[in-house]
Amino acid sequence: MTFFVNFFVAAVLMGTTLMYGTLGEILTEKAGNMNLGVEGLIYMGGSSGLIAAFLYERALGAGAVPGVSVALAFIAAFLAAALGSLLYAFLTITLRTNQNVTGLALTIFGVGYGEFFGEYFRGVGGGRLQISEAAGAIYSKPLLPAFLRDIPVVGKLLFSYNFMIYLCVAIAFVMAWYFARTRSGMSLRAVGEDPATADAAGINVTRYKYLATCLGGGICGLGGLYFTMVSGGGNWSTGAMDGKGWLAVALVIFALWRPLRAVWGSIVFGALMIMYMRVTQFHIPTEIYKILPYVVTVIVLISISIRQKRENQPPASLGVAYFREER
């Protein structure tokens, strides 16, 4: 039982980067834009957030307030990734470039950006790009009061996490509510399904696409922040985030473009990612465990295309640019 509880907690901790990335990408894809730049956005967010906190603490020294450092890191991570997506949005929506190619360019740029500034500021910091212990504690400290955490089993399973995890779950619930229950959310989905019809119905397609892409990108950036601050302990290490963005893209499919499925999906993926460290009884090589998330995604992808259930399909116009004049 303890093993299971610990395993579950570790899976949640591991999966949250993916949860942020996936939720951001779901928002983007629901508006019909397939942004393959998630990998780059996670890098941009992670490095910018860390650097903002680092520079602030360096400037003020001992006078730095940990809370301000956290707030600045949040703003920087969100803004950097949102600006990266704005670039993507401008290119694909206004300048009508190919979404796949532009997304890949964003990944190349974003990974380069993250690694470049991460390395550069590590040099500035004398070999270490790290936040203060006080600020780091805010990220790792459990959010909820002790009496909840002390409930046996359930307390550990549900109430023992840091604030970034609850924030992410909250985003998922808000998104699910937004898509299903609000007029604006339905308009957004209409834009992703059939932009021409949405346009005819008086929905501002361009505005929805821009907003969804930039907000979604910003959320992906928070995933990067989570990774550097929580998984990485507030410390930059080169190449550590490698592949997280692609896993998030995979998880979007696994979650069938539904925010709440992304929550438990990210726990499943987190579990698959750490299984090689914890479950060794079966004599399966560790590297085979690590490809499981991708194999599972392929199976899901194939089965949704074979079964053709309408509610499980990708947004119909996903990846297709919309030009009003070229209908």
Add this chain to the structure above:
Amino acid sequence: MNRKEPLIRLAKRDDLGTMNAWIIRIVSIFAALILFAGLIVSVGYNPVSVYVAMIGGALGSPLNIQQTIKIMIPLLGASLAIAPAFKMKFWNIGVEGQITVGGICATYFALTFQNSWPSGVLLPVMCLAAAIGGGLWGMLPAVFRAKWGTNETLFTLMLNYIAIGVVKYLQGGPWEKVPKGTQMIERFAQTARMPNVWGVTAGGFIVLALVIFMYCYLRFTKQGYQIAVVGESEATARYAGINVGRVIVRTMFVSGAIAGLVGFIVVSGINYTLSDSVAGGVGFTGITVAWLAQLNPIGMVFISMLLAVLTKGASTINTLTHNALPESMSDMLTGLILFCMLASEFFIRYRMIFRTRQKEAAK
């Protein structure tokens, strides 16, 4: 409130001419270089001297040129592999994985027969195995797409990581060199290595031959024409009596096979071993190269050369500045150039018409 004419209107351009189009693209490259110069200044370096040092590092001596070409060969090969698939509007972003599988197949024969077969037999077998392996790996998503319409972008993307995971398993497991614990596969014996010509692997010639092959294949053959028709409209292709599913599967075999060949060239001609970074991202960068070259193989030669020069130049800068300017700056610069060139396509295709004063006065 009177309705105003929008500030900018767009109109499709008539054909701009290849020459003018390339001038716009080159201008966009310079725009990216200028943007990046701002960044170099902000971290305290002189952009002009950085760029000069980069070009020197990439092209300054025969040895540097050889290393630049070494970077260019897989990149060009990968973009050639992408050309037929993208022409068909089949978004194959799995070239990374197809290269990897090609590398695995070639390496299997290298490790098994390098001490028993002569080079003249072993190398062609490795080459063939790589092409078939890569081709089949590429065909897999095509079959599902043709039969059930499975989304190929996501499918091919996932297959990349499965292929790379298999290599990670092989290099840490059955194929790991003795003594164990290095997570590396032994370097090939001489028999399994492709010879060098002028200090560069003979694989370069395979890629050059592929450039010509791909140019002719897409332009002058019946299959190339079918690819173009399917790419324009699947419905039209069907009415014209083209078996769309067959074209998709066949083309993806060709695409994957070329990628597999690139894998063979990398393991047998450049690295002399297999590692999980055998493709090293060229599958992704190759996509942008192919796209920016308008899927024209000749254009790919120039664009892949440009990116290779940047990559090699950036690693030189990194050495010269003792790590103060990290190597990853080439990725950032590559990304910027891609953005600018992508944006330039818009100005090649469309004309912007600004609102003029006279019209408003006339109203």
